């Protein structure tokens with residue numbers, strides 16, 4: 001019943017806010033688990049201390065439930081979501097859903113775009129659900145730049161994209177859009193080059209997805 005309500009909210013936002021919602025369905029269990037890999041797995045840099053975790057674009061909270069399940073007792077989760085309907089759905093979930101209760105005092109929901117999130121806080125883990133392939137090249141550059149700035153040294157950014165999505169979109173797109181998709185691919189390739197620490201293929205999601213985990217500040221530190 002709760003799942004059905006979640007799907008209904010998601011489907012309505014897919015129709016009304018396709019550009020920023022970017023998916024027909026919330027992420028499935030296997031994709032959520034892959035995205036939360038580093039919440040569950042102790043990374044040597046983060047052992048023995050509370051971690052700050054940021055989720056970007058939580059939507060109806062499908063991945064959030066997994067993150068909360070995997071969080072350690074003193075970890076803190078901030079979510080940033082721009083869509084009004086998702087924010088009110090999430091507020092209700094945080095107050096009432098059993099999944100959220102163990103961590104309720106350590107969860108903070110910010111109603112804004114990632115672009116406006118203050119920069120004073122740094123995060124050990126950032127998990128992004130942003131539909132980057134729907135955005136302009138400049139916006140993708142700005143959003144990824146912001147996430148890199150928000151990462152603490154040694155921090156890990158985890159994000160997903162649907163398998164072959166750019167190729168599929170390019171087939172049905174006009175030339176200007178193909179150029180936009182090539183620009184996004186270039187930015188993502190630059191981000192992944194040398195900084196990708198893990199990659200998971202989730203075939204059981206609808207649609208199947210790649211999950212990328214990158215540690216960009218490890219690279220810049222090694223270079224300096």
Ligand SMILES: C[S@@+](CC[C@H](N)C(=O)[O-])C[C@H]1O[C@@H](n2cnc3c(N)ncnc32)[C@H](O)[C@@H]1O
Nearest residue numbers: 020023026027057058059081082083113114129
């Ligand atoms: C593909 S949905 C993912 C939802 C959820 N994480 C999941 O996997 O089921 C993308 C989410 O990103 C949010 N979003 C899009 N642009 C955003 C931005 N600039 N800042 C914060 N959230 C944004 C959308 O409102 C939506 O909730």
